[in-house]
Amino acid sequence: MAIAARALGPSPYGPPEGGLRNAADLIVRDAVAYAGRCDPRVSVSGEVVTGGISAVLIGESRRAFAVVLGDRGLGGFTGLLVGSVAVQVTAHARCPVLIARGTARENGPVVVGVDGSPHSDRAVAFAAEEAVLRKTDLRAVHAWTGPASTRAGDMLPLVYDPELVGEDESRLLSEATAGLTERHPDLLVAHRVVRGRAARTLIGQSHGAQLVVVGARGRGGFTGLLLGSVSQALLHHAECPVAVVRAAEV
Template identity: 60%
Template sequence: MNGPVVVGVDGSESALTAVEVAAREARLRGVGLHVVHAFIWPTMHVSLGPSPSGPREGGLRNAAERMLADGVARARETEPGVEVTGDLVTGEPLSVLEAQSRDASLVVVGSRGMGGFIGLLVGSTAVHLAAHGRCPVLVVRGDARASGPVVVAVDGSPESDAAVGFAFAEASARGAELVAVHAWNTWTERGDDDPGHPQNLVDGLDRIRAGEERLLAEALAGWQDRHPDVTVHRRLVERRIRQALIAETENAQLIVMGARGRGGFTGLLLGSVSQALLHHAHCPVAVVRGDRP
């Protein structure tokens, strides 16, 4: 899809960092950048203008317009060649950004905004948008590096296939290597030394491992043909998927996840692994839904 990159701003430093990332994403895609501020106060039926006894530049609407202008200015400073537009949209942030995602190629948000509580690692808007957005959602957290590989989680599900395609395109545009991680030992909520652990009850682990290697190879094959410029490193790991992926983010510039994986429950919009990455990854996290790669 050739829609713009959309980024939400709220005056926080997290949002301005997201603007910088979004501007670079727009340049890589060759599309425009649309900066949006969700102006919720009109729905509260409160006064939006300056106080009669206060400065003329006061008031909620003026403050919102300054937030938007700051975001647009930061975007233009970051990527002067990108066409940047801004919009003050009445509504609460999740509804506004979900609506914007319908025509966007990517929505970018910060991990926490002005409303974030101390100690909360990722804001509710970021989590909900990752689950409900109509296009891929990039949550900017950790270190927004310009170097390092793109990492993608692979499990053979439709959501994973969409994420793999997105990750290949990102690696190609960034000139980065791609690390494809498949953790096949996903049942390990019990320790490996537990006699009841499934690994200790199954014969032929070599056969199982070979099957998982085949799953990883098949998940990458078609996409690798489309992006021959991307160097791919396959990593088949026998450990808990959350731990494996979080460890990979320490040196990555981006990690890409499907919204839900092979073990997801019907009706659950965002899987537990995706949520864990949104809370604990050391780099930005892209969440891709299988119904709209």
């Protein structure tokens, strides 16, 4: 493997303010100033770190409350819907990752996708706290297309009564959000049980929301996967910012 080494300092043939290090300092200084203007109550600091982009951010995630990224960077190929750093960091981070994309509706609800898995439980807790902080409602959404299988390899009936299945799915949603009102007495929680595919349903619900929150994984898929298909679809297509939350103990 060839590794290109580049000097960080200004070139001896160019102006003293040239060079990668100076350019990086300027980016961080601008970002700190911008963040301070966005909300003067927040204390803001900046740092230039040398290293691989994703590796540095994943390292920071061990000590952070959340990592926030934009959905596109400077180097995006036009075909990519979301930058590769955003996907890598979301897959490996040790704390919630927020992807700033689409439009955050100021008075819209915080939407959370619920499938009954430990990751989605963690997403529900995070989403409830976000809704309280933002003084808005929480909308818990569960999508279903057929009877739920609880484990990979479970047999699913070919014929089922949609009404009975719908009742089971409503129960799943109620159980996943039980206890929220005790913890957050002033939080309004709306339940939506939707017959349809999860990714499409949540992308639809992201329209008009402030934030959509999902777990990194759900109750399906291969155990080796770091990001499930629903969370990936939201990273690429949600119409508002997305938070991806990982259950630490899983």
